[in-house]
Amino acid sequence: MSLTLSKQPSVLPDDGPGPQLRIVPVRRTGQWAAAVAVLVLLVLALVSVVRNDAFQWGVVGDYFATAAVLRGLWLTLWLTAAVMALGFALGTVLAVMRLSANPVLRAVSWGYVWLFRSTPILVQLLFWFNIGALYPEVLGVRTVDLMGPVTVAVVGLTLHEAAYAAEVVRGGILSVERGQIEAAQSLGLGRWRRLRRIVLPQAMRSIVPPAGNMLIGTLKGTSIVSIIAVQDLLYSVQLVYHRTYQVVPLLLVATIWYVVVTSLLSIGQYYVERYYARGSADAR
Numbered sequence: 161m162s163l164t165l166s167k168q169p170s171v172l173p174d175d176g177p178g179p180q181l182r183i184v185p186v187r188r189t190g191q192w193a194a195a196v197a198v199l200v201l202l203v204l205a206l207v208s209v210v211r212n213d214a215f216q217w218g219v220v221g222d223y224f225a226t227a228a229v230l231r232g233l234w235l236t237l238w239l240t241a242a243v244m245a246l247g248f249a250l251g252t253v254l255a256v257m258r259l260s261a262n263p264v265l266r267a268v269s270w271g272y273v274w275l276f277r278s279t280p281i282l283v284q285l286l287f288w289f290n291i292g293a294l295y296p297e298v299l300g301v302r303t304v305d306l307m308g309p310v311t312v313a314v315v316g317l318t319l320h321e322a323a324y325a326a327e328v329v330r331g332g333i334l335s336v337e338r339g340q341i342e343a344a345q346s347l348g349l350g351r352w353r354r355l356r357r358i359v360l361p362q363a364m365r366s367i368v369p370p371a372g373n374m375l376i377g378t379l380k381g382t383s384i385v386s387i388i389a390v391q392d393l394l395y396s397v398q399l400v401y402h403r404t405y406q407v408v409p410l411l412l413v414a415t416i417w418y419v420v421v422t423s424l425l426s427i428g429q430y431y432v433e434r435y436y437a438r439g440s441a442d443a444r
Contacts, residue, residue: 219409223400224416232396233417239310239392240379243317247378248371250318251325256355258330269326276323282384285316289388313385321378328370332363364436372429376422383414393417 209215223229257269276284289312292303307315336359386395393414401410 214408215412216406216409219406220412220416223397223410223413226400228396228400229393229413229417232391232393233421235310235391236379236382236393237421239313239317239382239385239390240375242314243321243378243382244375246314246318247321248325248329250322251327252329254322254326255329255333258326259333273323273326276320281316281320281381282387284320285312285384285388288312288316309385309388309390312388313382313390317378317382317385321374324374325371328367328374329363331370332365332367333359335366336362368429368433368436372425372432375429376425379421379425380418 210217254269254272257265258273260266260269288307289309291307291312295303297303298306382392383394385392386398389395391399397410397414401407404410
């Protein structure tokens with residue numbers, strides 16, 4: 161004999177007026193106790209940092225908005241914007257090549273992504289910094305004159321970023337329903353017009369979140385260019401503390417600026433994501 165359990169909620173008969181059951185919320189004493197403990201620890205840690213004279217907050221305030229630090233901050237922002245723009249432009253081309261029906265284009269795109277994702281960014285920067293040892297001259301011009309530290313930073317970071325951007329764009333394109341592409345084909349739209357007007361606008365919903373994370377990662381990753389003497393934010397504070405020996409407060413200056421900029425970028429990412437998610441259940 162088989163028993164079938166009904167999924168319908170049971171309904172108690174209405175016996176008329178009588179005492180009503182009172183709903184008592186579940187007491188979450190443990191959760192509140194844990195929350196209070198965490199807040200207390202956070203306050204103690206904050207007080208410890210603020211009242212610790214070794215942090216030299218006065219020195220932090222003195223150097224926070226100096227001309228040298230602001231110049232380094234500007235170069236960091238410019239480098240981040242240039243690398244993201246060039247990296248995603250090249251990454252989009254690589255993503256389209258990867259999705260192409262041409263096996264040669266697919267192989268070249270796959271090989272590029274494999275190579276630049278397989279080697280550390282520091283190794284790539286040092287390689288491009290010493291490219292003059294392999295090619296002393298390019299078109300009759302000395303390579304060292306063409307590839308200065310800032311140019312090396314832009315080239316190295318862009319080529320590295322493009323490999324990751326290609327996978328982000330490719331994933332976004334693949335997230336678009338096949339029916340949308342078939343509908344565009346039925347309307348007689350060409351391949352590039354379909355990509356520009358139909359596919360990419362819908363793919364942006366999947367592209368923006370990882371792209372925003374890449375933007376923040378690139379901003380922080382630009383600090384690595386200090387190894388080739390590019391005067392970004394980190395290198396600028398290093399020049400100061402090599403002279404004054406006030407290492408901790410100068411590192412705090414750089415840290416606070418990174419936190420401020422990444423926080424602003426996170427806010428911008430939130431609104432961009434909400435813009436592309438409009439009309440969907442993911443919109444906030």
